[in-house]
Each structure stands twice: as C-alpha cells, then as structure tokens.
Amino acid sequence: xxxxxxxxxxxxxxxxxxxxxxxxxxxxxxxxxxxxxxxxxxxxxxxxxxxxxxxxxxxxxxxxxxxxxxxxxxxxxxxxxxxxxxxxxxxxxxxxxxxxxxxxxxxxxxxxxxxxxxxxxxxxxxxxxxxxxxxxxxxxxxxxxxxxxxxxxxxxxxxxxxxxxxxxxxxxxxxxxxxxxxxxxxxxxxxxxxxxxxxxxxxxxxxxxxxxxxxxxxxxxxxxxxxxx
Numbered sequence: 001x002x003x004x005x006x007x008x009x010x011x012x013x014x015x016x017x018x019x020x021x022x023x024x025x026x027x028x029x030x031x032x033x034x035x036x037x038x039x040x041x042x043x044x045x046x047x048x049x050x051x052x053x054x055x056x057x058x059x060x061x062x063x064x065x066x067x068x069x070x071x072x073x074x075x076x077x078x079x080x081x082x083x084x085x086x087x088x089x090x091x092x093x094x095x096x097x098x099x100x101x102x103x104x105x106x107x108x109x110x111x112x113x114x115x116x117x118x119x120x121x122x123x124x125x126x127x128x129x130x131x132x133x134x135x136x137x138x139x140x141x142x143x144x145x146x147x148x149x150x151x152x153x154x155x156x157x158x159x160x161x162x163x164x165x166x167x168x169x170x171x172x173x174x175x176x177x178x179x180x181x182x183x184x185x186x187x188x189x190x191x192x193x194x195x196x197x198x199x200x201x202x203x204x205x206x207x208x209x210x211x212x213x214x215x216x217x218x219x220x221x222x223x224x225x226x227x228x229x
Contacts, residue, residue: 033100034068035133035145036078036093037202037219046086050075057086062181063190063218065149067133068093079148096202099134099163101144101154103127110159112152114215115198116141123152123215134161136168136200143200149217171227173197179220183208190220199227 038044038060046058050073058080060066066078066088076090103110103126112124116138126132126146136143141153142161175195180187183205193199193213202219203210209227212219 033098033131033133034095035097035135036066036068036076036095037063038066038092038094044088044092046078046080046088048086050077050087054087058084060088061218062188063212063220065145065151065212065217065219066093067145067148068095081149082147084148097133097135097163097166099161099165101132101134101142101159101161103130103132103154103158104160105158110154112144112146112150112154114152116153118155120153124150126154134159134163134165136170137165138170143214151212151214151216153214169201169229171199171201171229173199173222174226174228177222177226179211179213179216179222181220183210183221187221190218191216193222201227 044060045056048055048057066080068076068078070077071090074090075087076093077087079085105128109125109127111122113120113122124146133145134142140156142156142159144154145151173193173195177193178189179191179193181190197213199211199213201209201211207224208221209224210219211222
C-alpha cells in the first residue's frame with residue numbers, strides 16, 4: 001500500500017538514512033504492498049525494530065510517501081527511500097491504495113515518467129517482474145509508487161494490476177503555487193510548482209486540497225481555487 005504522512009515538522013528532515021536495514025525480500029517476490037502518507041501532526045520516527053525502545057533510523061516529515069511491506073501488532077514495516085527500510089507506528093499512516101502492479105514487459109525494464117506520455121521526461125525505471133503500488137490511472141497510464149517513496153507514470157500495456165485502482169482526479173494548476181505542509185498560507189513550504197503542472201488530488205475541501213505532483217516523493221496542501229480540471 002501507499003501511504004502519505006502529514007506531520008508538524010517545519011521542513012524536510014535533514015537526517016541521513018542509516019543503511020543498516022537490509023533489504024528483506026527479493027524484488028521479484030510478490031508482497032503485501034500498500035501506498036500511504038503520514039496523516040499526523042508531528043514528524044514520524046522510523047525505527048529498527050517494532051517497538052518504541054529500538055534505534056531511530058530516520059525522521060519522516062509531513063506528506064512523505066512510504067510503501068508498506070507488512071503490518072503486525074500496530075507496526076508497519078515500510079520502505080521509505082530506495083533500499084531503506086524500517087518500522088513505523090501504523091496508526092499514523094493514511095492508506096491511499098492497496099492495488100499492486102507487476103511489470104510485464106519483453107524488455108529488461110519499464111520506464112517511469114513524469115507524465116502520461118512517452119514524450120514526458122523519464123525519471124526512473126522498473127525491472128521486469130517488479131511489484132509496485134498503483135495510486136491512480138490517467139488514460140492508458142498508471143501512476144505508481146516506486147523506490148518506496150517516489151511517484152511516476154508507467155504504460156498500462158506493461159503493468160498487470162491486481163486490486164482496485166483508486167479513482168483520484170488529475171488536475172492542473174491555474175497559476176504558480178506552493179505546496180505546503182499544512183492547510184494554511186503560513187504552512188511550511190514543501191515545493192514550488194509551476195502553472196500548468198499536473199497534480200493528483202487525494203482530498204478536496206472548500207478551501208484547500210491535499211495533492212501531489214508526479215515525480216515528487218510527498219504530498220501537501222494547495223488552495224482549492226488554484227486547481228482546474
């Protein structure tokens with residue numbers, strides 16, 4: 001599953017990930033994978049073991065994407081960056097999707113792009129047989145989460161999906177905007193996005209929407225009036 005995290009931190013964590021967590025599964029093995037974000041009011045600690053006494057490996061800021069690999073007794077084992085794994089308290093995860101896609105291509109890899117077009121810039125690739133959370137669908141393309149916390153589009157021709165893909169709307173910005181950590185003009189600045197940028201809308205309110213833009217590893221808030229269908 002994919003998750004988003006919304007926390008109280010005033011900016012991105014500068015903590016360097018500790019690389020003592022070994023990758024637990026071969027990439028070719030199909031696993032429980034859920035996409036999520038943090039939906040809390042403080043930074044979230046990633047720990048080496050599923051308890052509050054274990055070593056803190058990393059601090060995650062609000063809106064950060066993670067991929068949940070397993071869940072037990074109130075703790076989720078997540079990939080929060082490429083090759084970086086740890087445990088977080090499950091109660092703070094906001095699940096976005098439990099749909100999983102399996103790369104099925106005759107070539108060695110599948111390109112990941114910033115938009116739903118072969119002309120969109122390439123931002124990564126997935127090996128044949130890889131399993132990734134699927135966040136949404138636009139035309140003949142799926143929006144997926146890869147490397148734990150990054151989002152991008154892949155062609156639906158080469159991804160076999162199991163589970164129900166969320167029906168989030170895709171919209172564009174009517175003007176330059178700042179993606180913020182809280183629904184306030186005083187919220188911390190996460191990212192500047194240009195007019196015309198494509199965003200996926202996870203939640204919509206009268207004044208603020210909770211969104212992300214393909215290619216980013218996090219979500220945040222923007223004024224609802226700044227979006228257009």
